[in-house]
Amino acid sequence: MQFTFEKKQRRRLYLSFTLIFLICAVFVYGTYFLTGHELIWHLDGANQHLPLMQQYRQILKDFLTDPTKPFEQWSWHMGLGTDTFSVYSYYLIGDVFAYLTLLFPVGKMVFAYQFLIILRLYCAGLSFVFFVSHFKDLKDHAILCGSLVYLFNAYLLYSNVAQPFFTLPFIIFPLIITAIEKVLQDGSFWPLYLVFSWMLISNFYFAYVMGLGAMVYLALRWFISYRKSGKIFGKLCKLASATVLSLLTSAFMLIPEIYAVMHSTRSASDFANGLKVYPLYYYLALPSQLINGGNRDFYFWSALGFCSLAFFAIIYILVKRRKYPVLATLFGISFVMLLIPACGAFFNGMMSPSNRWTLMLCLPVGLASAILVQNITQLSKKMLKLFTIALVAYLAVITSTYYFQNNERIFIPIIFLAIFWAVIYVINTADIKSGSLVMLFVSLGNVCLNAVYFEAPFNGGYSNEMLDSGAYVRLSENRYAGLEQDLDEKNDFYRVSTLSQNYFFGSDYHMYNALNDKLYSLNSYYSLQNKDLGNFSTLMQNTQYESNIPLGQVSDRTILNDFFGVRYLFVRINQPNADKIPAGFVLDKTTRRITDPNGNSKLDSQTQRYKNECAFPLVYWQDKVLTQKDTENLSISAKERALADGVYVSEKNASGLSHADISNKSFDVPYTLVSSRGNVVSALDFEKRDKNETYRIILQNPEEYQNCELHVEINDINYVPYSLKKQVSIEQRAKDNDPEQGILAQNKSLNYYRYLRYHVLQGSPNISYALKVDGPYGTEKIYQPDQSALSFFKRVTNGTLNLGYFPKQLPDSLTLSPTKLGSYGFELRVTATPLSGDYRSQVKKLQRHALLNVKFSRNMLSGSIKTSRDGILASSIPYSKGWSATVNGRKAKVIKTNHAFVGLRLSSGKSDIVLKYRIPGLRQGLLITKLSLVFVLALALCDYLRFKKENEKTP
Secondary structure, three states, X not given: OOEXXXXXXXXXXXXXHHHHHHHHHXXXXXXXXXXXXXXXEOOHXXXXXXXXXXXXXXXXXXXXXXXXXXXXXXXXXXXXXXXXXXXXXXXXXXXXXXXXXXXXXXXXXXXXXXXXXXXXXXXXXXXHXXXXXXXXXXXXXXXXXXXXXXXXOHHHHHHHHHOHHHHHHHHHHXXXXXXXXXXXXXXXXXXXXXXXXXXXXXXXXXXXXXXXHHHHHHHHXXXXXXXXXXXXXXXXXXXXXXXXXXXXXXXXXXXXXXXXXXXXXXXXXXHHHHOOOOOHHHHHHHHHHOOOOOOOOOHHHOOOOOOOHHHHXXXXXXXXXXXXXXXXXXXXXXXXXXXXXXXXXXXXXXXXXXXXXXXXXXXXXXXXXXHHHHOHHHXXXXXXXXXXXXXXXXXXXXXXXXXXXXXXXXXXXXXXXXXXXXXXXXHHHOOOOOHHHHHHHHHHHHHXXXXXXXXXXXXOOHHHHEEEOOHHHHHHHOOOOOOOOOOOHHHOOXXXXXXXXXXXXXXXXXXXXXXOOOOEEOOOOOOOOEHHHXXXXXXXXXXXXXXXXXXXXXXXXXXXHHHOOEEEEEEEOOOOOOOOOOOOEEEEXXXXXXXXXXXXXXXXXXXXXXXXXXXXXXXXXXXXXXXXXXXXXXOHHHHHHHHHOOEEOOHHHHOOOEEOOOOOOOEEOOEEEEEOOOOEOOOOOEEEOOOOOOEEEEEOOHHHOOOEEEEEEXXXXXXXXXXXXXXXXXXXXXXXXXXXXXHHHOOHHHHHHHHHHHHHHOOOOOXXXXXXXXXXXXXXXXXXXXXXXXXXXXXXXXXXXXXXXXXOOOOOXXXXXXXXXXXXXXXXXXXXXXXXXXXXXXXXXXXXXXXXXXXXXXXXXXXXXXXXXXXXXXXXXXXXXXXXXXXXXXXXXXXXXXXXXXXXXXXXXXXXXXXXEOOOOHHHHHXXXXXXXXXXXXXXXXXXXXXXXXXXXXX
């Protein structure tokens, strides 16, 4: 097919697309509103996208009100505090739709957020129509069919609502391909420069993905269609110029982003999560993923779910591969890529094997669908026969895999697969001239029903994960049930937190971020997090650590809460961990208790506020230091306890300072590990063969430990799962011999199939496991996710479980429960840390040594302190190279304290401290951008003058 830039009158086409989009939007979005939901996902939408959009709008408004005012480069409201650029650049700065929020009043931000979700998808459709309308032979009905396939697939049905900025690549990528074609046809390189610049500024992650996709397309198009066209050097120069100039123009974004990524928790992930091949269930599900538009089981993000028309479109292109070699080759390459984890990881920034790159596959699939519809009345008998054979074979494959992947969501796509086959057959045998219009109506019905089935809540649809109408506003206004209203504390800086898994609002919503509050929260949830903070969390064996949630609630550990300056704790009664209050937190205030109408006190609801008198100051002076040599043989609990004794610094920064005495601050508790079968076992080497078997950790002399926090430290975990055959055999045998089963329930064949299917779908054998420990206050666990967790995957070989604070004595025993069959080996250590007396006196001393007269201004903190000897100014401000400092007006070196936080070495005497933050790399990036824009403007002026001169010569 010929790609042409001849001017065409397409007004009717765009109006028709708008009408069809509105019809689809009624089904796609109307289902949510009809069932009383908003387009706000309870996870990322409510915790990231909407609150960040509100905050960013305020930043934009402040800038327009006073452009001379310095913009915020560091925010104290994002967890412990973070570089704002690393957050906003990922979610908002390059999203042109975010700037439209200025057109809405502040009270309409929830509406604006949802409106922009719909507008983005509409613009993605316009972009596709614009791209496909450049093909010479395609008519309106064919293009509209292709747009339905392009837009309304499982990828966008999910991500358009869950991750709104994921829609941007669907707008940009068709424009990239159009601009590349412009250059290949000896046209101007300016459109490519502009769209490349937009791509690079919009989002660095998707810029990487689309950049690779553009290279693949360019290589194929060049070698298949243009390599003999001549003017090779000129075309290459234009392509290189557009690429280089766009990189230079977007340097103000790219340089700080590269720094942020390289210094984030994402930078240390395993390539492809260690996978060489995908689990068996992935390959079993892959065939049905192609057309299963109602499905949300995006195994490794293989989110296809196209309109069933796409199946026949791909077959058509493959059969006509000589006529459509680029499309046929792209489908072949995509199929191979979907089979190999390394390909997904390569396109995912060398990290997890996520097939998000399939967003680019939507373009050729949509185009192929348009081509098929264009030729729908001219199919040969041979083609119809091949369609029938392919359909039968495809249904046979899906039927055979149904024994494992029996998902009823495939039924509607299969029904439409049969309908499309019948319609195609009738159009060609009955010689129906308006065949393309018929195909358009069938496609419209297919995508609308897919959307309804995807979203409707009655069958586990996606609307179950959306917030109820008005819920976000209620959440924003009542986040802490009003208990935060009287927390002024005379502008004293402190943080607040909740208990692990406790602060539950319903609809499976959990509060990860507390943006837009006047309070400073401990927890945070963003895609890019400070690498040093992540290292500190893993060093302390915080079992709640995730790459995008570095702290969580630090497992409710007392000293970590104190260290991070948590002064107030909000707790909901009758929720998990409600009684697991860290030491030193005293009930301060409560809401009115709402009793259960049926008199069940366990269902009563109330929010409580606890106050902590042992919170460390944000910035404080410490005259005792610790180095790696001092602590390398300590337990994790002892290392945590040492945070009150001294400050961790490098050997160089510790020179000349006194080292802290950290002996006898945390104690090992002797124990015996006994199986529920009555056998004494060694944690270093044991096997779990019975899924019901547990192990008691019997503590010796628990009465000797009072006012202690109890930890179970598990290190050097080595888990070896049984083979698939052995796991199935063990569980089948247990089921066959279960005395509670009647004689009519002992179906050996069914039991074998049941467990085989279960383990295939679980990807067994895999490396995932969980070690749970139950105590009086609840359950704590160490969890190793399997490789399908994608960006949440991590290698877990240790963890410290906090069983709670016991003011009188420790419990007699704990229960250890490995969750999976297999061989285990690990070092098990039980520790008790006293949290009264000496510990409290040390905390009080640190509070007396707090930085005084602390003042916060934009991107800056200042204060003063007077010391009697040399020491270290420590803090819980996350370290970054963006921090600079002056002491008494002189530049001072910012050092890393306690492995992850800002600090200074101070001499004795009075010190006036100023800490300033500047985004690393931003100044250099802005300089490059400014210089490149000068060059671009000069080049554009030369082009304009040359064009004008050539026109003047034309008679």
